[in-house]
Amino acid sequence: MNPGLYRAYRLLGWGFVFEVIDFRVFYFDVLPDFVGYIMIATALQQLGSQHGIFKKAKWLSIGMIALSLPHVLMASNVTFDGFGEISLSLHIYSEALLACHVLIVYWICQGMRDIAAAERMSELQQSVVFRRNLYMFLAIFQLVFYPFLFNVEQSWINLLLLIGVLQMIMEVLFIRLLFRFSNRKIRSIDVRV
Numbered sequence: 001m002n003p004g005l006y007r008a009y010r011l012l013g014w015g016f017v018f019e020v021i022d023f024r025v026f027y028f029d030v031l032p033d034f035v036g037y038i039m040i041a042t043a044l045q046q047l048g049s050q051h052g053i054f055k056k057a058k059w060l061s062i063g064m065i066a067l068s069l070p071h072v073l074m075a076s077n078v079t080f081d082g083f084g085e086i087s088l089s090l091h092i093y094s095e096a097l098l099a100c101h102v103l104i105v106y107w108i109c110q111g112m113r114d115i116a117a118a119e120r121m122s123e124l125q126q127s128v129v130f131r132r133n134l135y136m137f138l139a140i141f142q143l144v145f146y147p148f149l150f151n152v153e154q155s156w157i158n159l160l161l162l163i164g165v166l167q168m169i170m171e172v173l174f175i176r177l178l179f180r181f182s183n184r185k186i187r188s189i190d191v192r193v
Contacts, residue, residue: 008046009182012108015039016175019101020168033068037061040104051114057107064100095146102139105174106132112181124184131177135170142167 018036022029044058070093109132116125142163 005047005050006182008043009178011039012043012047013175013178013182015043016171016178020171020175034065037064037068041065044108047111051111053107053111053114057104057111060100060104060107064097064104067097067100091146095143098139099143102136102143105135105139108178109135109174112177119184121184124181127180128177131170131173135174138163138167138170 015036018031019033021031041061044054047054113128
């Protein structure tokens, strides 16, 4: 693989690590999401020569840099009891961030799937498709279920926790896929959409 593409996939993986991990000290995010999105946009700029869909993801990542800036100082540990006390605008903001993140992941998976298919790496292609489908199922379920949390009993918290744990596992598997992709011998090819 071209050394620049190797670094781009690794930078993309580390950008998602920054985006996924939310480590806070006195409400301040030590690994801010906007830094992760800067890394993601930079990597996608380099990968845009490999597949056109990476360019779409790059532009959305650039938008996410600005959208995720306020998240640096926001409290992120809201209990189920305090869920209804949060303003509607903050709920909409959180849902919009999640929806944009899911779309970026989808486009990246589409690009990696096409590249693996063009390189005849069927095992890697199947891995991308399986993880993409499971990731999308859980993310869409979470996006659809979220508004109903205002009207459900506290017993539903177990389902929400299960979906959250599964979604975190899928995030880690997606990041692992990016690092795995960086280790493959993939030529610098141009896959047009």
